[in-house]
Amino acid sequence: MKINIVPADWRFSESDLERIIGCANEGLGFVPVEFNVLAPRKVHGASGMGRVDANKYFEFLQDRRYRKGTVAIVSRTLYDGSRTKEFVQGLSWADERYAVAGPNHLYGVQRHLGLAQTLVHEILHWGKIMHHRKRVYAGDKLCVMMPNGGPGYTSLGPCSRCQSRFVQYLNAA
Ligand SMILES: [Zn+2]
Numbered sequence: 542m543k544i545n546i547v548p549a550d551w552r553f554s555e556s557d558l559e560r561i562i563g564c565a566n567e568g569l570g571f572v573p574v575e576f577n578v579l580a581p582r583k584v585h586g587a588s589g590m591g592r593v594d595a596n597k598y599f600e601f602l603q604d605r606r607y608r609k610g611t612v613a614i615v616s617r618t619l620y621d622g623s624r625t626k627e628f629v630q631g632l633s634w635a636d637e638r639y640a641v642a643g644p645n646h647l648y649g650v651q652r653h654l655g656l657a658q659t660l661v662h663e664i665l666h667w668g669k670i671m672h673h674r675k676r677v678y679a680g681d682k683l684c685v686m687m688p689n690g691g692p693g694y695t696s697l698g699p700c701s702r703c704q705s706r707f708v709q710y711l712n713a714a
């Protein structure tokens with residue numbers, strides 16, 4: 542599976558991006574994936590202090606006609622303007638196979654891990670894999686499909702149930 546990454550309003554460094562993608566590759570290590578980084582885009586400006594509606598990045602991906610399987614990775618703080626109006630780490634649109642992943646108020650290595658987890662989480666939503674309601678582990682940390690994950694307690698990858706569902710989805714696609 543080929544996954545396009547568009548750095549949109551990206552104010553972190555290129556090496557941050559490389560590390561994040563490296564971690565996401567690790568989380569998706571159970572399937573053949575290939576990340577392809579596209580040219581950075583300015584959508585709402587990287588340096589603004591205000592938070593941005595995550596749905597604006599969906600509109601951006603649609604308007605620019607990115608192909609299915611594209612994730613906007615952003616350094617602006619996101620909120621879900623269409624539903625909860627609250628902070629979100631990312632959002633996913635399964636039909637279009639689009640997603641957005643944003644920073645989690647984290648720094649350094651924690652930021653790399655947190656953003657990579659969000660990438661993996663949103664990509665798994667493309668396979669219509671929903672959140673666990675009970676605690677499910679992937680190794681010694683929680684499955685990446687638990688809601689409200691964080692690098693201290695969530696794994697980069699999914700549990701065996703989510704793995705096999707995503708493999709089914711890829712085989713059917
Ligand atoms: Zn989710």
Ligand SMILES: [Zn+2]
Binds near residue numbers: 677685699700704
């Ligand atoms: Zn799981």
